[in-house]
Amino acid sequence: MTRYSALGLVRGVFNGQSHWxxxxxxxEPKANYDIVIIGGGGHGLATAYYLASVHGIRNVVVLEKxxxxxxxxxxxxxxxxxxxxxxxLHNFFEFGxxxxxxxxxxLNYNVMFSPRGALMLGHSDADMTMLAQxxxxxxxxxxxxxxxxxxxxxxxxxxxxxxxxxxxPIEGGLIQRRGGTARHDAVAWGYARGADRLGVDIIQKxxxxxxxxxxxxxxxxxxSRGRIGAGRVAICVAGNSGHVAAMAGxxxxxxxxxxxxxxxxxxxxxxxxxxMSQSLHCYISQSDKGGIVMGGDPxxxxxxxxxxxxxxxxxxxxxxxxxxxxxxxxxxxxTWGGVTDMSFDGSPIIGTTPVPxxxxxxxxxxxxxxxxxxxxWTYAHTLATGAPHVLNxxxxxxxxxxxxxxxxxxxGPMPNHR
Amino acid sequence: MMLISCPHCGPRAQAEFTYERTADSVIQPDxxxxxAIEHLIARANPRGLDDEVWRHTFGCRAWLVMTRHRVTHAxxxxxxxxxxxxx
Ligand SMILES: [Zn+2]
Numbered sequence: 052m053t054r055y056s057a058l059g060l061v062r063g064v065f066n067g068q069s070h071w072x073x074x075x076x077x078x079e080p081k082a083n084y085d086i087v088i089i090g091g092g093g094h095g096l097a098t099a100y101y102l103a104s105v106h107g108i109r110n111v112v113v114l115e116k117x118x119x120x121x122x123x124x125x126x127x128x129x130x131x132x133x134x135x136x137x138x139x140l141h142n143f144f145e146f147g148x149x150x151x152x153x154x155x156x157x158l159n160y161n162v163m164f165s166p167r168g169a170l171m172l173g174h175s176d177a178d179m180t181m182l183a184q185x186x187x188x189x190x191x192x193x194x195x196x197x198x199x200x201x202x203x204x205x206x207x208x209x210x211x212x213x214x215x216x217x218x219x220p221i222e223g224g225l226i227q228r229r230g231g232t233a234r235h236d237a238v239a240w241g242y243a244r245g246a247d248r249l250g251v252d253i254i255q256k257x258x259x260x261x262x263x264x265x266x267x268x269x270x271x272x273x274x275s276r277g278r279i280g281a282g283r284v285a286i287c288v289a290g291n292s293g294h295v296a297a298m299a300g301x302x303x304x305x306x307x308x309x310x311x312x313x314x315x316x317x318x319x320x321x322x323x324x325x326x327m328s329q330s331l332h333c334y335i336s337q338s339d340k341g342g343i344v345m346g347g348d349p350x351x352x353x354x355x356x357x358x359x360x361x362x363x364x365x366x367x368x369x370x371x372x373x374x375x376x377x378x379x380x381x382x383x384x385x386t387w388g389g390v391t392d393m394s395f396d397g398s399p400i401i402g403t404t405p406v407p408x409x410x411x412x413x414x415x416x417x418x419x420x421x422x423x424x425x426x427x428w429t430y431a432h433t434l435a436t437g438a439p440h441v442l443n444x445x446x447x448x449x450x451x452x453x454x455x456x457x458x459x460x461x462x463g464p465m466p467n468h469r
Numbered sequence: 470m471m472l473i474s475c476p477h478c479g480p481r482a483q484a485e486f487t488y489e490r491t492a493d494s495v496i497q498p499d500x501x502x503x504x505a506i507e508h509l510i511a512r513a514n515p516r517g518l519d520d521e522v523w524r525h526t527f528g529c530r531a532w533l534v535m536t537r538h539r540v541t542h543a544x545x546x547x548x549x550x551x552x553x554x555x556x
Pocket of ligand 1: 475476477478479525528529530531
């Protein structure tokens with residue numbers, strides 16, 4: 052496998068760039084693997100990469116029913132941050148953020164991580180109290196966060212409506228300057244290339260249709276390309292977690308809903324960082340191509356359709372325009388919807404299941420993209436050792452039965468009330 | 470947007486309705502704790518048909534149970550319910 056470098060580009064000048072090879076192989080599935088990973092999104096591919104690179108387990112396959120990175124890895128708003136209040140969450144996401152900072156080097160693939168700052172706006176005294184509390188909680192754990200005044204916010208994002216008569220008056224904000232955005236496809240492709248180079252098989256257009264059981268245990272999968280035996284089977288299918296787990300007779304604390312986002316036509320730089328809000332559910336950032344990327348609430352009812360309803364995006368757009376009135380002059384270019392696996396406390400599930408040999412990584416709600424490196428790292432650890440990493444130990448499936456939920460928003464067990 | 474036929478009001482835009490929860494997650498007051506926990510945290514969440522509790526919130530405010538396909542969004546059946554009729 053050719054290492055990507057500036058020298059490689061120069062070399063291509065003399066051969067018409069004809070020396071480039073496919074970034075990963077397209078192998079036939081073998082009859083058996085030590086570990087079968089279901090789902091070729093960022094998380095599944097990262098898991099495979101760390102199994103091979105950290106734990107030396109290379110007899111691994113990633114099975115993807117469509118094309119890699121074509122699910123939620125390609126259907127998000129590419130935000131990366133670790134600004135959570137609860138220590139279980141911010142420790143996990145901070146571990147991930149530190150990985151993001153070196154990911155391009157690690158993978159020899161430019162994931163275009165851009166730490167342009169993740170700003171959370173406050174619109175009232177109560178909001179500012181919540182933001183201060185969140186920021187303090189982060190700083191106690193050694194994570195950067197900074198409470199900003201009105202003036203500081205105005206200076207940072209000059210197009211925000213800072214007037215007192217604004218629909219959502221801005222009182223200040225909390226910024227995590229190390230937060231930012233990344234290039235979603237590059238994350239999937241970089242991990243795929245890295246895993247492939249270490250011997251992992253990536254099989255696309257291969258849907259898992261059932262599990263092979265031996266007594267209670269799962270010992271393989273039935274797929275659209277035949278039976279594949281497995282030492283361990285790892286579910287990593289985001290919105291389809293419920294569907295796949297049901298094949299093993301499991302019911303999860305997960306409901307699948309649509310999350311939409313949209314992008315405008317490309318314009319000159321107008322949004323400097325990532326803008327979020329303590330009270331609204333609205334995300335605004337500007338892609339490197341110049342499009343304004345916006346996201347909002349999920350469609351609050353169950354769906355596997357991968358397409359949402361305009362009335363929900365209209366709500367997100369209305370909030371964005373209230374914050375940045377200049378956005379009203381832009382035309383929308385594209386919208387998309389992903390199937391998010393909304394867990395019942397808003398936090399992910401990474402660990403073992405009641406079925407021997409079967410592992411679960413899911414319940415990412417609308418926060419999966421930024422978790423990709425940490426998710427892969429901890430899931431690989433869990434699969435390799437049979438026990439969770441210290442960072443994903445709190446996120447076990449059994450916590451719901453124990454009443455030990457990790458509920459950042461304090462919204463209780465109904466995903467659609469979140 | 471779905472067109473939902475309220476058993477009381479007839480066909481109305483989805484915007485008038487709110488989704489509450491799946492029908493299998495309704496907890497009966499006399500359920501044993503173990504059973505109540507199952508209803509609370511375990512969902513079939515099928516990639517197909519399921520029964521869902523919706524409410525005509527911005528209409529007659531009545532509850533209804535809708536059998537709906539999770540991929541096509543096709544509505545197979547809608548029935549009116551009171552608390553006593555929930556599964
Ligand atoms: Zn009605």
